[in-house]
Amino acid sequence: MVYFIGAGPGDPDLITVKGRKIVEKADVIIYAGSLVNKEIINCRKEEAQVYNSASMTLEEVIEVIEKAELEKQLVARVHTGDPSIYGAIREQIDILEEKKISYEVIPGVSSFVGAAAAIGKEFTLPGITQTVILTRMEGRTPVPEKESLESLAKHKASMCIFLSVHMIGEVVKKLLTHYESHTPIAVIQKATWEDQKIVLGTLEDIEKKVKKADIKKTAQILVGHFLGNEYEYSKLYDKTFSHEYRNAKK
Known part of the structure; x- marks a missing residue:
C-alpha cells in the first residue's frame, strides 16, 4: 500500500495525525527533501528505508515503490503542503493504477x-x-x-x-x-x-x-x-441575522 501524505508547510506539528501515524509505521519513506522539513520524518521507525526524491526521477520513485510492493511493505510518499497543489502526484498515481498498486492520498495543510x-x-x-x-x-x-x-x-x-x-x-x-x-x-x-x-x-x-x-x-x-483593514462584518455572528441555529435579536 502506498500513502501520498501532505506533510504541511513546514512546522513538524502541522502534519495531520493520520499522516504522522503512517510515517511512524512505514517500511519505506520517499520524501521530497528539497521542500519537506526532515523533522517530519524523525518519528519513523529505526529500520525504515528512507529515500529523498529530490534527486530521483519518476522512474526511480516507481521502481522503489514496486520493490516495496513485492515485499508487501508499507510506503509513505511524503510531499510538502497538500499534494494536490503543485505536488506532481497525478503522474505517480496513474502509473500505480496501471500496475494495480493500491494507494491512498492523505491531505495536508498547504x-x-x-x-x-x-x-x-x-x-x-x-x-x-x-x-x-x-x-x-x-x-x-x-x-x-x-x-x-x-x-x-x-x-x-x-x-x-x-x-x-x-x-x-x-x-x-x-x-x-x-x-x-x-x-x-x-x-x-x-x-x-x-x-x-x-x-x-x-x-x-x-x-x-x-x-x-x-x-x-x-x-x-x-x-x-x-x-487591508476595510471589510464588512460577517452575517454568521450578526445578532440581527437569523439562520438555522439562531433567531435574530432586536
Missing part, C-alpha cells in the same frame, strides 16, 4: 494557508472578496495563456502565487495591469518554519523589500485587499 496564518489574515472577507485564486508565474513549466497573471488580476480577488518569488519584479509588473499600486501584498518565506521571513508592503515597494530581505525561493506571494 503553504498558502500556512502563509495566511503566519500573518493573521483571512482570504474571504465580506464586502471585499469571496474568491481565492491559486496560481504561479510561467517559468520552466508553462502556464496556459488564459491563466496569465494579467488575466487573473482582472478579478481583483485574493491571490496566492506559488513558485514565483524569484521573479518578483515581473510578478508586480503583471499584477499592476489591474490591481492599484497601493494594493497590499505579502511575501512569506518558509511559512510556519522556525526561520520564516515575512515581508509586507504594496505593489509599489514590495520588489525592493523582497530583494533587501534576500528572498529568492520557497516563498508565498499573497496579494489583494483582504490584506
